[in-house]
Structure formats: structure tokens, C-alpha cells
Amino acid sequence: MQTALFCVLAVVAVASGAAVFVVDSMARATYALALSFVAVGVSLLLLDLAYLGVVTVLMMVMEMAIMAVFMVMFMMNPAGFMPMSMLHGKRAALAVSGGVFLALAALALLVPWPDRRGAAPADPTRAAGEAIMGSKMLVMIGVSAVLFTTIVAALVLAVARGRYGDDESAEHGHREGRGPHNGHGGGHGSHADHGGPGAHAGHGDHGGRIDHARHGTHAASRPEGSGT
Amino acid sequence: MTLELFLLLASALFAVGTYGALSQQSVVMVMMGLELMVNGVIVAAAAFWYFLAPAAPDGQVLVLVVIAAMTVDMAMGFAVVTLLFRAKDADMTDMAAELKR
Amino acid sequence: MTVTGAPVWAVVPAAGVLLALALAAAVLDSVLDTAGIGADGTAQAVRGRRWSRPLAEAARLMRQRGRTTVEPDRLLWRIGTAGPLVAALLMAAVVPVGGTVVADLPVGVVWFNTVDVTLWAALWLAGWGPNSVYPLVGGYRFVAQALGYELPLMFALTAPAVAAESLRVGEVVRAQQGLWFVVWMPVAFVVFLGSVAAFGAWGPFSSPVGRDAAGGVLAEAAGVDRLLLLAGRYALLAAGSGMAVALFLGGGAGPWLPGWLWSLLKTLAVLAVLVVLHRRLPVLRPERIVRIGWLVALPAVLLQVLVVSAVMVAKG
Numbered sequence: 001m002q003t004a005l006f007c008v009l010a011v012v013a014v015a016s017g018a019a020v021f022v023v024d025s026m027a028r029a030t031y032a033l034a035l036s037f038v039a040v041g042v043s044l045l046l047l048d049l050a051y052l053g054v055v056t057v058l059m060m061v062m063e064m065a066i067m068a069v070f071m072v073m074f075m076m077n078p079a080g081f082m083p084m085s086m087l088h089g090k091r092a093a094l095a096v097s098g099g100v101f102l103a104l105a106a107l108a109l110l111v112p113w114p115d116r117r118g119a120a121p122a123d124p125t126r127a128a129g130e131a132i133m134g135s136k137m138l139v140m141i142g143v144s145a146v147l148f149t150t151i152v153a154a155l156v157l158a159v160a161r162g163r164y165g166d167d168e169s170a171e172h173g174h175r176e177g178r179g180p181h182n183g184h185g186g187g188h189g190s191h192a193d194h195g196g197p198g199a200h201a202g203h204g205d206h207g208g209r210i211d212h213a214r215h216g217t218h219a220a221s222r223p224e225g226s227g228t
Numbered sequence: 229m230t231l232e233l234f235l236l237l238a239s240a241l242f243a244v245g246t247y248g249a250l251s252q253q254s255v256v257m258v259m260m261g262l263e264l265m266v267n268g269v270i271v272a273a274a275a276f277w278y279f280l281a282p283a284a285p286d287g288q289v290l291v292l293v294v295i296a297a298m299t300v301d302m303a304m305g306f307a308v309v310t311l312l313f314r315a316k317d318a319d320m321t322d323m324a325a326e327l328k329r
Numbered sequence: 330m331t332v333t334g335a336p337v338w339a340v341v342p343a344a345g346v347l348l349a350l351a352l353a354a355a356v357l358d359s360v361l362d363t364a365g366i367g368a369d370g371t372a373q374a375v376r377g378r379r380w381s382r383p384l385a386e387a388a389r390l391m392r393q394r395g396r397t398t399v400e401p402d403r404l405l406w407r408i409g410t411a412g413p414l415v416a417a418l419l420m421a422a423v424v425p426v427g428g429t430v431v432a433d434l435p436v437g438v439v440w441f442n443t444v445d446v447t448l449w450a451a452l453w454l455a456g457w458g459p460n461s462v463y464p465l466v467g468g469y470r471f472v473a474q475a476l477g478y479e480l481p482l483m484f485a486l487t488a489p490a491v492a493a494e495s496l497r498v499g500e501v502v503r504a505q506q507g508l509w510f511v512v513w514m515p516v517a518f519v520v521f522l523g524s525v526a527a528f529g530a531w532g533p534f535s536s537p538v539g540r541d542a543a544g545g546v547l548a549e550a551a552g553v554d555r556l557l558l559l560a561g562r563y564a565l566l567a568a569g570s571g572m573a574v575a576l577f578l579g580g581g582a583g584p585w586l587p588g589w590l591w592s593l594l595k596t597l598a599v600l601a602v603l604v605v606l607h608r609r610l611p612v613l614r615p616e617r618i619v620r621i622g623w624l625v626a627l628p629a630v631l632l633q634v635l636v637v638s639a640v641m642v643a644k645g
Contacts, residue, residue: 002229003229003233006229006233006234007233010233010236010237010240013237013241013267014237014240014241014244017240017241017244017245017264017267018244020248020260020264021244021247021248021251021252021257021260021261025402027402027405027454027457028402028404028405029257029260030260031405031408031450031454033260033263033264034450036241036264036267037267040241040267040270040271043234043237043271044270044271044274044291046229047234047274047275047277047278048278049274049277049278049288049291050434050435050436051435051436051439051496052274052288052291052292054436054439054440054443055295055439055443056270056291056295057443058439058442058443058446059295059298059299060298061443061446061447061449061450062446062449062479063263063298063299063302064450065446065449065450065453065472065475066302066306066472067256067259067260067302068450068453068457069453069469069472070256070306070309071256074254074255074256074309074313075254075256075257087251087252087253088251088253089250089251090251092250093246093247093250093251094247094251096246096247096250097243097244097246097247097250098243100239100242100243100246101239101240101242101243104235104238104239104242104243105235105236105239105240107235107239108231108232108235108236108238108239109232109236113231113232113279113280114280116279116280116281116282117280117281117282117283118281118282118283118284119282119283120278120282120283121282121283123435124282124288125435125436125496127285127288128285128288128289128292130285131285131286131288131289132289132292135285136285136286136289139289139293140289140292143292143293143296146296146300147296147299147300150299150300150303150304151303153304153307154303154304154306154307155307157304157307157308157310157311158306158307158310158311160314
């Protein structure tokens with residue numbers, strides 16, 4: 001029963017993982033990856049890892065919801081209406097990944113794995129928590145330092161505003177959430193928009209998901225475009 | 229359920245992720261490939277914990293660290309993509325080739 | 330009060346109770362709505378008495394034809410439309426009513442959090458699916474405000490779990506014998522209620538379905554799709570209120586009446602508060618919600634967790 005459930009989950013995880021690189025729509029690709037993570041999270045539940053399984057689903061669904069926003073923002077063809085190939089070195093990549101799979105699978109099957117040592121604790125969540133707050137505390141302190149550095153570094157890299165307020169990037173219209181122009185869809189009233197991060201309806205430059213929708217935004221935002 | 233089954237799943241996920249990371253041109257899609265590879269690592273770590281040494285918590289802590297690494301990967305990836313895009317409208321790996329120099 | 334798991338068939342009555350609570354919220358909202366204007370800004374003709382309007386509206390939507398748009402992503406649209414109601418049911422599965430709960434998960438609190446995170450995906454997909462601008466705007470607004478409320482919500486959930494020394498919702502209820510958590514965790518309680526309103530896109534957090542975006546996520550939903558989204562929204566509020574009762578208001582504890590009745594009464598009271606406040610507060614833009622969430626709610630609730638942890642350490 002458990003093995004059957006695991007096989008179903010494994011097939012779902014791998015199939016939706018492969019679908020990420022097959023489907024044209026970026027929204028579908030992102031949520032296919034989310035489905036793959038959900039399948040993996042549920043399969044962790046089969047290993048008595050209630051907390052880790054649920055947390056994997058939590059983290060990954062959240063990540064993919066954010067990922068979808070970035071995918072739509074940066075990809076040329078977010079809705080997949082104009083199928084195009086965005087690959088390089090496909091054959092080499094196939095060969096390498098096939099080789100990786102064969103090597104790893106051979107390792108998994110051929111290595112004489114040792115016997116199970118000890119039994120699972122009655123409450124693995126408690127065991128993990130006690131480890132984090134006890135013997136493994138240093139690991140988590142390291143992780144927290146890395147995470148904090150990441151927050152700072154990512155903000156420094158990504159925020160257009162310089163240290164002393166709006167710099168030259170303001171004239172490119174990348175200003176975010178400040179000043180009188182921050183109505184939805186930008187107050188410029190021209191649909192040759194910059195499409196930088198912050199554009200709401202897809203990717204301005206590359207012809208976002210919906211042409212009529214994009215025009216719709218600007219047409220609609222014009223009357224309320226404050227101050228222009 | 230055996231360790232081998234879980235490791236096969238892990239290798240399959242890792243291999244699919246490798247394919248994506250190597251073949252995709254868009255930086256964001258490369259990151260999807262990386263996430264898929266890490267997904268495989270999560271499965272492997274959890275399976276090793278359960279089938280080899282469930283008494284020690286090391287496997288669980290490893291999974292937590294891997295999840296944290298994933299979030300770092302994503303935050304930094306998006307920050308760099310945003311920076312690249314803002315600086316030179318590049319969102320493809322081939323366009324950012326001067327990073328090699 | 331101890332909480333035990335229920336047999337599998339308990340799913341059916343639990344779903345029924347959840348839908349009944351959602352209907353009660355809708356009826357109360359309709360009675361309070363004297364203007365006759367729906368949350369999405371469309372003027373609805375007031376037919377019949379106000380208390381019967383939700384059922385009449387449900388019947389009307391069931392007969393109404395669904396709407397299609399140009400090149401929708403049907404699969405994702407369906408997932409997004411069903412999402413809120415399914416999420417509410419999954420949340421309700423870990424909420425104890427009196428001494429019984431459908432699924433007494435050892436990580437019930439985290440489960441609740443996980444299900445509410447799936448709403449990010451669901452509402453964004455409901456906005457993305459129809460390939461139309463106003464739903465898309467609504468979907469993005471929801472993700473943006475989710476960034477604001479999610480972290481305070483996580484720490485608001487942490488406080489009762491720390492005090493109960495367990496992630497099991499039943500244990501949290503049991504730990505409140507004597508003193509309800511709301512008494513010494515008022516900040517966490519308020520933040521939790523606000524987050525419930527936020528993931529239900531309700532009251533100040535209703536810009537994803539806002540009038541200024543022609544109904545946002547609801548703009549292209551008609552017929553059964555619209556019914557599912559609206560019912561899902563009320564069901565989310567109901568499930569969130571139930572969780573608030575279990576985490577902060579002592580669950581089914583109370584004199585004279587049986588536990589399940591106390592649970593239901595308290596849930597109804599919390600739900601009524603949410604519904605009454607709905608029209609009393611202005612709608613906030615997502616960017617402002619993020620600012621409030623990170624600069625006010627997050628530090629406040631972190632202090633709350635610190636206080637709770639200090640008390641627990643002092644108790645030993």
C-alpha cells in the first residue's frame with residue numbers, strides 16, 4: 001500500500017519535474033515545479049517526517065508563487081502563445097543528464113548500504129527541534145547568518161534606488177512605490193511602457209501574456225493617472 | 229518501500245534538474261533546474277535518515293539546511309537577474325557572457 | 330479538555346459545518362449591507378428580504394452560464410477557482426470542535442500555515458487563468474499583500490505553539506485550561522485575526538477583489554465559478570475563526586454547555602466580529618499592507634513571542 005502510494009508520488013514528482021522544461025506557459029512551468037515539490041513533500045510524510053514534509057510544501061509553494069511573478073516578468077513568452085525554443089546545447093545536456101541519472105542510479109542500486117542503525121524516535125519533530133537547539137545549534141546559527149547576509153545582499157543588488165534616495169534610475173521609470181506616480185500601471189499613459197519590474201500585466205518589452213490586457217491596463221489607468 | 233526506491237527517485241529528479249540547468253537559456257529557467265536538483269537532494273537526505281540512521285537527527289537537520297540553501301539560491305538568483313535586466317536588458321545566460329571575463 | 334481524532338466519515342459533517350458557518354457569515358454580511366452593493370462593486374437588485382439574499386444569489390449563480398474569455402488557461406483557472414474552498418476545507422480538518430477533530434495531526438499548526446500559503450498560488454492562478462487584465466491585477470495584489478501578512482501570521486502561530494510546547498492543535502487547546510491564550514497573547518491574537526481577514530481578501534485586505542479593479546480576481550468569474558470563489562472566501566473566514574478559537578480562545582472550554590457547542594458559538598462570535606468590521610474599515614493598498622506588516626505587526630508579534638518564550642523558560 002505504502003509502496004504503491006510512493007510509486008504514484010514518484011511518478012508525479014518526476015513527470016511534473018520534466019513538464020517544467022516541456023510546457024510553453026511559464027505559469028504552468030512554475031506550478032508544475034510546485035507540484036513536483038508537493039509530491040516530494042508528501043513522500044517525506046511516508047518516512048514519518050511529518051514536520052519536514054509539511055514544511056517542504058510550505059516553503060516551496062511560497063517560493064513558486066514568487067517564482068511565477070519573476071517568470072512572467074522576465075520571460076519573453078510567459079503565456080506560451082508563441083511557442084519558441086529557448087534552449088542551447090540540448091543534445092549535450094540530454095547526454096550529460098542521462099549519464100548523471102545512470103551513474104546515480106547505479107550507485108543507489110549497487111552500493112551495499114549498511115543496515116539500519118537504531119529506531120526512529122517516537123516524535124521525529126521533537127528530535128529535530130532538540131537537535132537544532134542543542135547539538136546542532138551551530139549549524140543553525142551559521143544558516144541564520146547566511147540568510148541575513150542574503151537578505152542584505154539581495155536588496156543591495158536588486159533595489160534600483162541608491163543609498164542616497166532616487167538616483168539616475170528614477171528617470172528610467174523604475175521607481176517603486178514612491179512619489180505621486182505610483183498608481184497601478186504607471187501614470188504615463190503610453191503603452192510603450194518600460195516593462196521593468198513593477199509592470200503589472202506581464203512583460204512590457206517582449207509582448208507580455210496578453211496584448212489586449214496590457215492595452216487595457218493603460219487605457220484604464222489613464223483617467224486615474226494621478227498628476228499626469 | 230526501500231532505500232533504493234527513494235534513491236532512484238532522487239537520482240531521477242536530480243538528472244531532470246541537470247538537464248534543465250544545462251539546456252535552458254533563460255536565467256530564471258536555469259534556476260528552476262537548480263531547484264529540481266535540490267529537490268532530489270531533499271529526497272535522498274530524508275531517505276538516508278529514515279533507512280540508515282533514524283536515531284540520530286543529522287538527516288533531518290541536513291534537510292532543513294538544504295531548504296535554507298534553496299531559499300538563498302532563489303533570493304540571490306532573482307536579485308542578480310533583476311540587476312542584469314536593469315543594467316542591460318539581459319535575461320539570458322548567453323547575453324551575460326562578459327561575466328566570464 | 331482533551332482532543333481526539335475522529336473516524337474518516339467525520340469529513341462529511343465537518344464540511345457541512347464549515348459551509349453552514351460560511352453561509353451564516355454571508356447572511357450576516359448581507360443583513361448589514363444596507364446599500365445593496367456587492368463587495369465587487371456591482372449593484373445588485375435587492376430582491377426579497379436581505380437575510381435570504383445569499384441563498385438566492387447562490388441559486389442564481391448556479392443557473393447562470395459560466396463565462397469564457399479569449400484564450401484562457403482553463404486548467405490553471407479551474408485550479409485557482411476551486412483553491413479557496415478546498416484550502417478552507419483542508420484548514421478545517423485540523424480545527425477541533427469540542428473534543429473532536431477530523432485529523433489530529435502532530436504538526437497541525439504548521440499544516441494550517443501550509444494550507445494558507447497555498448492560497449498565494451490559488452488566488453494568483455484564479456487571476457492568471459482568465460487572461461484578462463482585472464483578474465490579473467487582483468492576483469498580483471493578493472501575492473503582494475501576502476508578502477506583508479504571511480510572516481506576522483507565522484509568528485502569531487508560533488506563540489501558542491511555544492506556550493503549549495506542541496504543534497498539535499489539540500495540545501494547544503489542552504494547554505489553555507485555566508487561562509486562555511488570548512489573555513496573555515493579545516498581540517498574537519490580533520495579528521492572527523488580521524491575517525485571517527487578509528488570506529480571505531476581506532475588509533481592509535480586499536483590494537485583490539477591489540471595486541477599483543472591477544472586482545479583481547472576481548471580475549471574469551461567473552456562474553458556478555463565481556459561487557465557488559465567493560463561498561471559498563466565506564469558508565476561509567470561517568475556518569480561520571475556528572482556528573482562532575482553538576489557538577487563543579480555549580477551544581471548547583466553557584461552563585454548562587457541551588464543548589462542541591462552545592466551539593461553534595465562539596467561532597460564530599469571531600466570525601461576526603470579522604464580518605461587522607468588514608464595512609467599518611477602509612481598504613488598504615497592498616504596498617501599505619506590506620509596510621504595516623513589516624514595520625508594525627512583525628516587530629510587535631516578535632516581541633509577543635519573546636514574552637511567551639520568557640514566560641515558558643521561567644516556568645521551567
